[in-house]
Amino acid sequence: xxxxxxxxxxxxxxxxxxxxxxxxxxxxxxxxxxxxxxxxxxxxxxxxxxxxxxxxxxxxxxxxxxxxxxxxxxxxxxxxxxxxxxxxxxxxxxxxxxxxxxxxxxxxxxxxxxxxxxxxxxxxxxxxxxxxxxxxxxxxxxxxxxxxxxxxxxxxxxxxxxxxxxxxxxxxxxxxxxxxxxxxxxxxxxxxxxxxxxxxxxxxxxxxxxxxxxxxxxxxxxxxxxxxxxxxxxxxxxxxxxxxxxxxxxxxxxxxxxxxxxxxxxxxxxxxxxxxxxxxxxxxxxxxxxxxxxxxxxxxxxxxxxxxxxxxxxxxxx
Numbered sequence: 001x002x003x004x005x006x007x008x009x010x011x012x013x014x015x016x017x018x019x020x021x022x023x024x025x026x027x028x029x030x031x032x033x034x035x036x037x038x039x040x041x042x043x044x045x046x047x048x049x050x051x052x053x054x055x056x057x058x059x060x061x062x063x064x065x066x067x068x069x070x071x072x073x074x075x076x077x078x079x080x081x082x083x084x085x086x087x088x089x090x091x092x093x094x095x096x097x098x099x100x101x102x103x104x105x106x107x108x109x110x111x112x113x114x115x116x117x118x119x120x121x122x123x124x125x126x127x128x129x130x131x132x133x134x135x136x137x138x139x140x141x142x143x144x145x146x147x148x149x150x151x152x153x154x155x156x157x158x159x160x161x162x163x164x165x166x167x168x169x170x171x172x173x174x175x176x177x178x179x180x181x182x183x184x185x186x187x188x189x190x191x192x193x194x195x196x197x198x199x200x201x202x203x204x205x206x207x208x209x210x211x212x213x214x215x216x217x218x219x220x221x222x223x224x225x226x227x228x229x230x231x232x233x234x235x236x237x238x239x240x241x242x243x244x245x246x247x248x249x250x251x252x253x254x255x256x257x258x259x260x261x262x263x264x265x266x267x268x269x270x271x272x273x274x275x276x277x278x279x280x281x282x283x284x285x286x287x288x289x290x291x292x293x294x295x296x297x298x299x300x301x302x303x304x305x306x307x308x309x310x311x312x313x314x315x316x317x318x
Contacts, residue, residue, distance in 0.1 A: 008047030106251030141193035215241035
């Protein structure tokens with residue numbers, strides 16, 4: 001029987017050719033060819049679309065490996081795949097550059113009052129918007145030091161000479177971070193930070209990690225940025241902290257409810273920057289995601305399991 005790779009995302013010819021060249025003897029089905037029947041009969045599936053779970057997990061499915069097209073896999077019931085012996089790998093790391101750049105775009109906008117000047121420009125208003133600060137030499141706390149957190153830490157030190165604190169579930173050190181904290185010590189780290197960046201996935205343990213206690217622990221002059229998942233933040237507690245001046249501002253790319261409703265109070269707050277879950281958007285996304293897939297594919301074609309971003313029980317990376 002023909003060995004098949006089904007490609008769900010719309011890829012341009014250069015990326016598809018790279019995959020075909022890496023898998024001689026395999027049939028690569030993409031675009032309209034990647035029907036439900038084609039997916040069911042494929043050994044390898046790349047990407048996702050609504051309704052595909054019932055196909056991949058059907059009794060007649062031949063799928064042995066699913067390569068996600070996203071860094072997060074909270075849209076999947078991971079344990080069901082693992083019980084079926086289906087390998088799961090994510091595209092974790094593909095967002096490191098665009099998301100870290102978005103983080104500093106937000107932080108610089110707040111620190112140098114660019115957000116205020118944009119509002120003033122719309123009203124043709126010449127106003128200095130108060131005293132500006134600077135990021136150089138300040139302390140940044142990065143909660144979730146994975147690929148994105150590591151790149152954020154690298155930029156913070158190299159570009160701005162910042163002191164970098166970090167939070168990891170394990171508390172394991174990182175060469176890019178000056179001091180690492182286990183998640184249980186989050187509240188110990190927050191008071192030292194001028195900027196706090198959340199890059200945390202959505203799990204049962206991370207829900208409302210940033211609650212009223214967390215915001216109360218921050219400096220009144222601190223800025224908070226969330227580019228992880230909306231569920232990590234208690235939105236009402238954040239709004240309360242912003243209105244009360246317990247923190248200076250927030251840059252938010254992700255929300256508990258998406259799309260953010262038009263009447264949501266966050267839209268109208270001058271100390272908030274809202275972006276519509278686009279921090280990871282980049283023209284080079286497909287190129288980098290294919291890089292990850294091809295590295296894993298080489299392992300599979302040589303009789304080994306895919307090791308890059310491989311998920312284990314309860315979605316934990318090996």
